Amino acid sequence: MGSFAGHVLPGAYFIVFGTWLSWSWIYSHYAKMAANKRPRKYCKAEFLLGSLLVFLPLTGIFLEQFVDNGPGFSVMNATTGNFQDINNWSHCSMYAYFMIYGCLTIINTVKPTQLNTELRNLLMCISLFIEGFLFYYHLHAKDMLEIRIHILLVYAIWSGALFSFLLVFVDKTPPPPLKKDKKGGILGEEESSLEYMPLTTCQSNEQLIEDNNSTNTKSSTFSNQQTVVDLLYKLRSEIHTSTTATTGGGQSRHSLTFLLRMALGTSLILQGTWFCQIATILYPVHGKPWDPEEHANTMFVAVSFSWHLISIIISQFIFSSLFSKLLARK
Numbered sequence: 001m002g003s004f005a006g007h008v009l010p011g012a013y014f015i016v017f018g019t020w021l022s023w024s025w026i027y028s029h030y031a032k033m034a035a036n037k038r039p040r041k042y043c044k045a046e047f048l049l050g051s052l053l054v055f056l057p058l059t060g061i062f063l064e065q066f067v068d069n070g071p072g073f074s075v076m077n078a079t080t081g082n083f084q085d086i087n088n089w090s091h092c093s094m095y096a097y098f099m100i101y102g103c104l105t106i107i108n109t110v111k112p113t114q115l116n117t118e119l120r121n122l123l124m125c126i127s128l129f130i131e132g133f134l135f136y137y138h139l140h141a142k143d144m145l146e147i148r149i150h151i152l153l154v155y156a157i158w159s160g161a162l163f164s165f166l167l168v169f170v171d172k173t174p175p176p177p178l179k180k181d182k183k184g185g186i187l188g189e190e191e192s193s194l195e196y197m198p199l200t201t202c203q204s205n206e207q208l209i210e211d212n213n214s215t216n217t218k219s220s221t222f223s224n225q226q227t228v229v230d231l232l233y234k235l236r237s238e239i240h241t242s243t244t245a246t247t248g249g250g251q252s253r254h255s256l257t258f259l260l261r262m263a264l265g266t267s268l269i270l271q272g273t274w275f276c277q278i279a280t281i282l283y284p285v286h287g288k289p290w291d292p293e294e295h296a297n298t299m300f301v302a303v304s305f306s307w308h309l310i311s312i313i314i315s316q317f318i319f320s321s322l323f324s325k326l327l328a329r330k
């Protein structure tokens with residue numbers, strides 16, 4: 001990454017990644033409000049996103065290993081016996097976590113369950129934490145300007161990790177609908193036929209009476225079991241309904257999930273734009289790099305970081321308003 005392209009390419013990746021997530025979450029939020037269901041286009045976009053999140057990090061790993069005299073998947077130098085190309089291995093470690101996140105995104109799209117949703121958010125949290133962790137210990141023997149701009153990058157990364165961690169407890173997959181029979185009753189476990197079939201045709205009257213009593217007992221037991229199953233299913237439905245009513249039709253939790261998602265998307269875009277800003281500070285295409293000894297340069301990077309953040313927040317509000325108006329017309 002010690003070049004202009006080495007900072008701009010991951011910056012572009014995180015800008016596209018954060019923008020894609022933000023726009024898909026905005027679309028899903030307002031589409032649910034309009035149609036009260038999960039749109040199919042959103043599911044297709046998530047599947048495509050997961051595929052890209054597997055392909056792009058995998059490509060990045062091979063580029064780090066084989067381009068510009070990379071280590072070629074060798075941690076130790078065969079001649080000296082020392083560790084080699086530590087930066088390349090740090091970047092490959094970051095890519096590997098996001099690649100696994102892409103795999104979970106595909107799985108959650110194909111089979112959306114509560115566990116898969118929680119695992120996906122948890123892995124996003126771990127991926128961002130590891131990225132910030134590696135960048136934090138990447139600053140040894142650097143000048144003050146470079147330390148400052150990378151510490152600000154770590155702030156953007158770890159804020160996204162925090163929002164992802166909160167989503168683990170807030171982002172909930174709706175429960176599957178309760179199955180009903182043709183008469184409107186709730187189906188429980190598979191019903192088995194308990195019709196009485198005599199083993200022999202030559203039975204005494206006492207045996208027939210005993211068998212009839214046994215059949216009535218079994219039928220009564222099955223009826224009681226089925227009643228209990230129906231009550232349990234109805235209780236689950238009533239609990240879900242009461243929870244939804246308590247949270248104002250589910251809007252409170254849904255709104256909190258939406259806000260945390262938008263905050264995560266904002267932190268990802270901020271990470272990408274700040275990568276590009278670092279490239280212009282340390283490796284400008286035109287002109288000279290910023291003077292690390294100039295105190296004003298070190299102070300101004302914090303101001304520039306705040307400008308990046310407020311610009312992204314304003315753009316998120318604008319696109320959210322546009323999506324809400326466009327989907328309200330449909």
